[in-house]
Amino acid sequence: MKAVRLTGQFIVIVALFAGVAALSDWPTWGQIPKGTGVVMLTFVHGADRKGECRRLTPEEIAKLPPNMRRVKDCPRGRRAIYVELDVDGRGVYQASLQPTGIAGDGPSRVYQRFVLPAGKHDLAVRLRDTARADGFDHQRRDSVELAPDQMLVIDYRPESGSFVFR
Amino acid sequence: MNVIRKVLRAGFELIERPFDRLFSPSLNPLAQLGALGFFFFWIVAVSGIYLFIFFDTGIDRAYQSVEYISRDQWFHAGVMRSFHRYASDLMVVMVAVHLLREFSLDHYRGVRWFSWFTGLPIIWLLYVSGITGYWLVWDKLAQFVALVSSELLDWLPIFGEPIARNFIATGTLTSRFFSLMVFMHVAVPLFLLFIMWVHILRISRPKVNPPRTLALMSLAALLAVSIWRPALSQGPADLAKVPNNVGLDWFYLPLYPLTELWGNGAVWAFLGAFSLMIALMPWLPPLRRARAAVIDLDHCNGCARCAEDCPYEAIRLVPRTDKLPFPTQAEVNPTLCVSCGICVGSCPSSTPFRRTDELKTGIDLPEYSLRELRERVMDTAAGLSGPGRVLVLACEHGAAAGRLGDTVVMPCVAMAPPSLIDFILSRDLADGVVVAGCAESACYNRLGVQWTEQRFAAERDPYLRARVPRERIAMVWASALAASRAETEIAEFAERVAAMPPKRLRSPLPVSSPTRQPKALETERGAT
Ligand code: HEM
Ligand code: SF4
Ligand code: SF4
Numbered sequence: 001m002k003a004v005r006l007t008g009q010f011i012v013i014v015a016l017f018a019g020v021a022a023l024s025d026w027p028t029w030g031q032i033p034k035g036t037g038v039v040m041l042t043f044v045h046g047a048d049r050k051g052e053c054r055r056l057t058p059e060e061i062a063k064l065p066p067n068m069r070r071v072k073d074c075p076r077g078r079r080a081i082y083v084e085l086d087v088d089g090r091g092v093y094q095a096s097l098q099p100t101g102i103a104g105d106g107p108s109r110v111y112q113r114f115v116l117p118a119g120k121h122d123l124a125v126r127l128r129d130t131a132r133a134d135g136f137d138h139q140r141r142d143s144v145e146l147a148p149d150q151m152l153v154i155d156y157r158p159e160s161g162s163f164v165f166r
Numbered sequence: 167m168n169v170i171r172k173v174l175r176a177g178f179e180l181i182e183r184p185f186d187r188l189f190s191p192s193l194n195p196l197a198q199l200g201a202l203g204f205f206f207f208w209i210v211a212v213s214g215i216y217l218f219i220f221f222d223t224g225i226d227r228a229y230q231s232v233e234y235i236s237r238d239q240w241f242h243a244g245v246m247r248s249f250h251r252y253a254s255d256l257m258v259v260m261v262a263v264h265l266l267r268e269f270s271l272d273h274y275r276g277v278r279w280f281s282w283f284t285g286l287p288i289i290w291l292l293y294v295s296g297i298t299g300y301w302l303v304w305d306k307l308a309q310f311v312a313l314v315s316s317e318l319l320d321w322l323p324i325f326g327e328p329i330a331r332n333f334i335a336t337g338t339l340t341s342r343f344f345s346l347m348v349f350m351h352v353a354v355p356l357f358l359l360f361i362m363w364v365h366i367l368r369i370s371r372p373k374v375n376p377p378r379t380l381a382l383m384s385l386a387a388l389l390a391v392s393i394w395r396p397a398l399s400q401g402p403a404d405l406a407k408v409p410n411n412v413g414l415d416w417f418y419l420p421l422y423p424l425t426e427l428w429g430n431g432a433v434w435a436f437l438g439a440f441s442l443m444i445a446l447m448p449w450l451p452p453l454r455r456a457r458a459a460v461i462d463l464d465h466c467n468g469c470a471r472c473a474e475d476c477p478y479e480a481i482r483l484v485p486r487t488d489k490l491p492f493p494t495q496a497e498v499n500p501t502l503c504v505s506c507g508i509c510v511g512s513c514p515s516s517t518p519f520r521r522t523d524e525l526k527t528g529i530d531l532p533e534y535s536l537r538e539l540r541e542r543v544m545d546t547a548a549g550l551s552g553p554g555r556v557l558v559l560a561c562e563h564g565a566a567a568g569r570l571g572d573t574v575v576m577p578c579v580a581m582a583p584p585s586l587i588d589f590i591l592s593r594d595l596a597d598g599v600v601v602a603g604c605a606e607s608a609c610y611n612r613l614g615v616q617w618t619e620q621r622f623a624a625e626r627d628p629y630l631r632a633r634v635p636r637e638r639i640a641m642v643w644a645s646a647l648a649a650s651r652a653e654t655e656i657a658e659f660a661e662r663v664a665a666m667p668p669k670r671l672r673s674p675l676p677v678s679s680p681t682r683q684p685k686a687l688e689t690e691r692g693a694t
Binding site: 027107 | 188189193195248251252255256259307310317320326327328330331334335379383384386387388390391392394395397398400405406407408409410411412413414415416417422423426
């Protein structure tokens with residue numbers, strides 16, 4: 001009788017534990033539909049400062065507290081950058097990205113994902129990071145072959161001023 | 167809140183009672199959830215240390231080292247990996263059920279706010295532990311976890327550069343972040359253990375070890391499950407690919423799909439709202455609390471029984487402040503006292519045989535004194551008639567709390583000193599006494615049922631005296647939702663009592679306040 005009871009208890013425990021174990025890696029979760037891939041537009045880039053530095057006059061310097069005296073006054077804030085992405089000739093993303101940081105002196109950042117069907121795509125990315133009103137400072141246009149589940153990254157290299165697709 | 171709690175309690179009853187029957191109340195896993203939590207923690211800790219021997223903490227070789235554990239060394243390290251994962255998952259299950267159950271028992275308000283409140287950091291730390299653990303394998307799932315976690319963190323305006331960029335093919339992946347995860351996966355569980363310790367600080371005699379049978383069965387079950395379904399990796403991480411169709415651990419990662427379905431902001435809002443709700447619940451609304459127990463020094467000899475029996479660590483013994491010749495006296499901390507009255511039942515000065523004007527005891531409830539308890543007993547007994555007069559002493563949280571007529575209700579049946587039963591039967595106030603408390607594995611005051619049983623069995627001071635006819639006492643342990651079962655048991659008992667020959671009444675001896683019996687106390691200590 002005791003053995004029967006113990007067996008019953010054990011069966012209940014094993015069943016509970018088995019249920020827990022099963023849910024530890026099942027069911028699966030699909031981030032993106034079958035037969036699609038992702039184009040990820042992401043980079044971190046700071047545009048120029050908003051204005052030119054200005055030399056302070058001797059009177060202005062004298063007015064500043066002694067520990068804060070300086071010769072030049074430079075605006076710290078950066079300009080926003082403007083980014084566009086076209087996929088197969090269709091504009092999928094246009095954004096003016098504000099600088100980060102409380103004083104607006106940090107770089108702008110973009111992190112945007114686009115799910116596309118696998119296959120050949122024509123990608124065009126454009127960036128404006130100066131004071132000009134139209135036109136672009138940097139751009140790249142390329143055709144890529146997107147494999148299912150591929151994660152293709154569009155990155156920007158401020159050092160070389162060029163876009164990287166990989 | 168009340169309605170939700172009642173519904174939940176009814177739900178728990180449906181599972182708890184069959185479990186009581188299958189496992190016996192003392193083995194019922196549902197009454198051992200906290201203890202099981204500690205037990206699983208130790209399993210996770212030991213198996214984690216074992217895995218660390220084989221684990222390579224560099225991001226390039228971590229995956230290979232885990233594969234080696236699960237494939238080449240499956241029969242020991244692989245089994246340990248499964249233990250590590252499944253015991254962690256069981257901790258989540260345990261925490262969830264424990265939280266709901268304590269809530270359903272109304273164990274989250276009043277002085278219990280402390281345990282409830284400290285449960286919140288436990289949840290967060292448990293999840294951080296689990297999530298960083300999945301990171302370390304650096305398989306497809308780890309990549310998914312890394313990506314989604316960092317996107318979630320990037321939503322908060324803390325980091326200058328999106329940390330998610332570390333986990334896509336930008337060429338910026340460094341082992342810096344990975345090393346941080348390895349560190350966190352060791353440090354956070356240690357901190358978790360510390361908070362688990364804080365969590366039970368204000369609980370006297372917390373159950374931190376499950377009964378041995380239950381522990382052994384759990385270990386055996388873990389072994390069986392580990393062999394049936396070993397924990398495995400899901401292919402190496404590949405940053406050039408989307409970690410698509412990964413098998414998720416639905417205990418640790420249920421919110422991860424939601425970051426995509428709802429968005430990161432909504433997930434943070436959910437986490438914030440959940441945490442806020444848990445944190446505020448003890449005061450929404452607060453529990454109305456009767457005034458705390460008070461000591462009457464003239465009747466306290468510092469025997470410490472009340473301090474031993476209080477389930478809430480509310481009583482301490484302090485050096486004597488009056489001139490009585492005892493070294494110590496009891497002191498109640500009113501912020502911890504729930505006025506359960508268990509201490510009244512444990513005090514050797516609580517003897518209803520005294521004359522009314524003398525009926526004082528060492529420790530008493532201001533809003534429900536021992537004297538009032540005796541008066542209610544005598545009034546109620548006066549209304550009993552017929553053969554088989556049965557008086558019911560009921561806990562206000564148990565099945566008999568709502569009975570009318572022949573019932574005296576009190577905050578916990580352990581408030582009734584055993585001498586009260588003796589008093590009722592020897593003074594012929596009734597032919598039988600029913601002590602009706604909560605369900606055995608779900609005592610509202612945690613220890614009331616246990617103390618009552620031990621006092622009646624003469625295993626715990628104060629004893630129910632040997633002269634009290636045991637066949638005239640019945641204990642009914644049934645929750646408020648099992649009122650009809652309690653009713654049947656009480657009726658059956660009344661029939662049995664009615665059939666008994668009349669009591670041979672011995673004139674009660676004048677009871678002097680029993681002094682401490684060192685020998686009895688020895689055995690009591692040995693038994694607990
Ligand atoms: C690792 C996780 C946890 C462990 C190991 C744990 C362990 C324990 C233990 C051993 C007890 C004492 C039980 C007894 O002896 O009757 C307890 C009580 C309690 N726990 Fe937890 N607990 C955990 C998480 C939580 C969480 C998340 C909550 C809720 C937010 C919670 C709420 C409570 C409450 C309210 C009590 C007091 C019960 C009472 O006073 O009767 N616990 N816990
Ligand atoms: S009434 Fe209950 S909580 Fe208060 S001191 Fe007595 S045993 Fe402890
Ligand atoms: S049980 Fe009574 S006599 Fe003993 S320490 Fe507590 S109050 Fe004093």
